[in-house]
Amino acid sequence: MEQIGNFLALLGENEQMLYFVILSIFVGIEVIGGVPTILHTPLMSGANAIHGVVIVGAIFVMLNTAANDYLSLTLGFFAVLLGTLNVVGGFVVTDRMLEMFKKK
Amino acid sequence: MNQHILSILYIIASVLFIIGLKMMGNAKTARKGNLLSAAGMILAIAGTILLHEGEVGNIVYVLILLAIIIGTIIGWTTARRVQMTKIPELVSMFNGMGGACAALISLIEFQHLFPFDHVPPGGSQGHSGTLICIISGLVIGSVSFAGSIIAFFKLNGVLDKPVRLPRYNYINLLILSVVAGISILLFYSASPITIYALLAIALLYGVMLVLPIGGADMPVVISLLNSFTGVAAAFGGFLYDNHVMLTGGILVGSAGTLLTVVMCKAMNRPIMQVIFGAFGTTASGSSVSEKGTIRDISVSDTAALMNYSKKVTIVPGYGLAVAQAQHAIHELQTILEDHGVEVKYAIHPVAGRMPGHMNVLLAEASVDYDKLSEMDDINPEFPNTDVVFVVGANDVVNPAAKSDPASPIFGMPILEAENARNIIINKRSMNAGYAGIDNLLFYNTKTSMLFGDAKNVITKLVSELKQM
Numbered sequence: 414m415e416q417i418g419n420f421l422a423l424l425g426e427n428e429q430m431l432y433f434v435i436l437s438i439f440v441g442i443e444v445i446g447g448v449p450t451i452l453h454t455p456l457m458s459g460a461n462a463i464h465g466v467v468i469v470g471a472i473f474v475m476l477n478t479a480a481n482d483y484l485s486l487t488l489g490f491f492a493v494l495l496g497t498l499n500v501v502g503g504f505v506v507t508d509r510m511l512e513m514f515k516k517k
Numbered sequence: 518m519n520q521h522i523l524s525i526l527y528i529i530a531s532v533l534f535i536i537g538l539k540m541m542g543n544a545k546t547a548r549k550g551n552l553l554s555a556a557g558m559i560l561a562i563a564g565t566i567l568l569h570e571g572e573v574g575n576i577v578y579v580l581i582l583l584a585i586i587i588g589t590i591i592g593w594t595t596a597r598r599v600q601m602t603k604i605p606e607l608v609s610m611f612n613g614m615g616g617a618c619a620a621l622i623s624l625i626e627f628q629h630l631f632p633f634d635h636v637p638p639g640g641s642q643g644h645s646g647t648l649i650c651i652i653s654g655l656v657i658g659s660v661s662f663a664g665s666i667i668a669f670f671k672l673n674g675v676l677d678k679p680v681r682l683p684r685y686n687y688i689n690l691l692i693l694s695v696v697a698g699i700s701i702l703l704f705y706s707a708s709p710i711t712i713y714a715l716l717a718i719a720l721l722y723g724v725m726l727v728l729p730i731g732g733a734d735m736p737v738v739i740s741l742l743n744s745f746t747g748v749a750a751a752f753g754g755f756l757y758d759n760h761v762m763l764t765g766g767i768l769v770g771s772a773g774t775l776l777t778v779v780m781c782k783a784m785n786r787p788i789m790q791v792i793f794g795a796f797g798t799t800a801s802g803s804s805v806s807e808k809g810t811i812r813d814i815s816v817s818d819t820a821a822l823m824n825y826s827k828k829v830t831i832v833p834g835y836g837l838a839v840a841q842a843q844h845a846i847h848e849l850q851t852i853l854e855d856h857g858v859e860v861k862y863a864i865h866p867v868a869g870r871m872p873g874h875m876n877v878l879l880a881e882a883s884v885d886y887d888k889l890s891e892m893d894d895i896n897p898e899f900p901n902t903d904v905v906f907v908v909g910a911n912d913v914v915n916p917a918a919k920s921d922p923a924s925p926i927f928g929m930p931i932l933e934a935e936n937a938r939n940i941i942i943n944k945r946s947m948n949a950g951y952a953g954i955d956n957l958l959f960y961n962t963k964t965s966m967l968f969g970d971a972k973n974v975i976t977k978l979v980s981e982l983k984q985m
């Protein structure tokens with residue numbers, strides 16, 4: 414019973430967040446609706462680049478880490494590196510695909 | 518002050534993500550949309566580095582910049598250099614990187630919260646919200662990473678056969694319960710060993726999830742893992758109460774899920790069947806017993822047949838891309854049009870290795886966007902088509918999808934090439950298609966087989982036509 418109470422408290426405290434999440438889900442669905450099949454690959458690739466925003470979290474981690482915490486710094490370094498790969502690679506490859514659609 | 522400016526930058530970035538993604542749904546604005554999203558991303562990243570108040574030495578900033586520079590160079594050159602046929606692998610790889618990034622963040626945050634040397638006596642007391650985010654980010658990120666890497670190797674051809682352990686669904690269910698078990702354990706004893714155990718088992722689950730799935734279903738898997746990474750990024754957003762990560766993550770999470778569903782619909786493969794089902798294991802072969810005969814046709818006969826047709830429809834498949842014949846096929850189209858033949862391309866929604874992949878490949882060969890017809894538009898036109906030229910496609914024209922309930926592709930919408938007056942199929946050999954099943958169309962009385970490498974054959978066709 415106590416566990417349930419705690420859980421409900423957690424949800425209640427984060428009420429705004431939950432609204433935010435639910436509305437974002439609807440935005441995501443709305444934005445994709447009615448996209449022609451031919452654009453599915455670029456769209457998937459573009460969405461792939463956008464979730465690279467996780468790199469912001471990796472930068473946070475680095476900025477909250479003490480300069481002598483070598484393990485965290487190393488892991489953080491790789492997190493930023495991988496995040497950058499996701500972002501840069503994702504956007505560039507999407508642009509390359511879409512560039513071709515333009516040549517009419 | 519700085520924190521307020523950063524918040525505003527995050528809002529602008531979030532709006533740019535949404536507008537960018539919306540614009541990508543239209544061929545005319547798609548490229549600008551992608552650039553807008555990228556601009557939003559640069560704002561978010563640069564803003565975080567410059568404006569977020571951290572009390573760290575310069576060395577940390579140097580490390581961050583170094584990681585970004587290395588990542589940019591590798592990411593940029595790979596994305597620029599890769600062949601268009603290899604796009605699906607690449608998307609899968611980049612997706613895995615994002616997943617790994619999310620998992621690493623969780624790992625480090627866990628260590629900040631519960632350091633190795635002194636585990637706080639109260640356990641996770643008072644940290645349950647944070648712990649939920651850490652665990653979810655770690656598990657989803659790891660599954661996405663491991664799954665994407667396996668998908669990469671499958672598309673690459675390194676892992677070309679679906680690996681199926683007996684009762685793998687039960688094994689996977691068992692692994693998943695272990696994941697859940699360790700996660701719950703973490704709330705009672707938050708020790709470093711437990712979190713690394715969770716990491717290991719989540720990675721294992723990612724591998725086991727994708728390993729039994731056949732290559733033909735990889736697009737669905739990549740799209741699904743793409744939305745997983747989005748959700749993992751969103752949990753990072755919860756962790757830091759960061760709204761740009763939340764918007765970006767959830768946007769991709771929900772859009773990716775919807776995209777997965779749309780793809781499954783195009784292939785008529787229920788998502789549950791893709792993940793838990795058995796594609797190709799139920800070896801049917803029931804109706805293909807009375808196969809009939811196969812007729813060959815020569816290049817010059819094909820050229821003559823096409824030359825005297827009014828309407829030719831090309832059905833391109835992945836085989837065309839593998840043979841790098843997209844430019845040759847464009848040449849064929851041009852010369853036929855010069856001879857007064859109407860040429861169209863019939864594009865199956867899942868032609869290539871991803872929905873829309875074939876359009877990208879043909880666009881690369883400067884085939885006009887208006888020449889590409891989608892399945893629903895072209896199907897009624899086949900009875901009036903003189904010649905259907907199938908190049909490197911197989912399953913998408915297999916009539917068994919309509920007529921043979923025992924076939925594993927039964928129910929998949931197909932291009933009804935069998936309704937055309939003449940069908941010419943270019944293949945390298947009589948091997949079965951990607952789904953590993955026989956094609957009834959090859960034995961149709963209207964069908965002629967034109968064997969040979971696609972690029973080679975099409976080039977010859979073009980030179981024959983030039984002399985006519």
